Amino acid sequence: MSNEKQLPDPDQLFSEAACDAESSMLFPYRKTIAVLRMKDISWRGVSKWPSERGVKTSHTSVRNFWEVYSRDETLKDDFIDTNNEARDSLFEHGSKVVGVNLAENYNELIDEREED
Numbered sequence: 511m512s513n514e515k516q517l518p519d520p521d522q523l524f525s526e527a528a529c530d531a532e533s534s535m536l537f538p539y540r541k542t543i544a545v546l547r548m549k550d551i552s553w554r555g556v557s558k559w560p561s562e563r564g565v566k567t568s569h570t571s572v573r574n575f576w577e578v579y580s581r582d583e584t585l586k587d588d589f590i591d592t593n594n595e596a597r598d599s600l601f602e603h604g605s606k607v608v609g610v611n612l613a614e615n616y617n618e619l620i621d622e623r624e625e626d
Contacts, residue, residue, distance in 0.1 A: 531579035536572060539565060540588075543576060544596035550608035
C-alpha cells in the first residue's frame with residue numbers, strides 16, 4: 511500500500527477551471543452579493559454574510575466570481591438586471607446605496623444595451 515496522495519484528474523481540473531460564472535455555486539446568490547456591495551460592504555463582509563447562513567465561501571471566491579460575472583458577455587443583460595433589481599430593492603427598503611459602481615464596465619454595459 512502506497513502513502514502517495516492521489517492527484518486529481520487533470521481533465522476534471524481543466525473542466526472546472528474553464529467553467530463560467532453561471533456554473534458557479536455563487537450564481538444563485540448574485541442578487542445578494544449585489545445588494546451587499548451596494549451597501550459598501552467589503553468582500554470579506556460579503557463572504558461572511560452567506561457563510562453565516564450555510565453558504566460556505568471566501569472573500570476571494572466571491573470577488574473572483576463577481577469579476578467573472580461582471581465581464582461575461584453572455585450574461586451582460588442578467589448582470590444589468592441583477593444590479594438594477596438590487597438597487598431598486600434597497601430604495602424600496604429605504605436603504606442608502608453607496609457602492610453603485612459594481613463593475614468598471616457597468617456604464618458601458620448600460621450604453622451598449624440601450625443601443626441594441
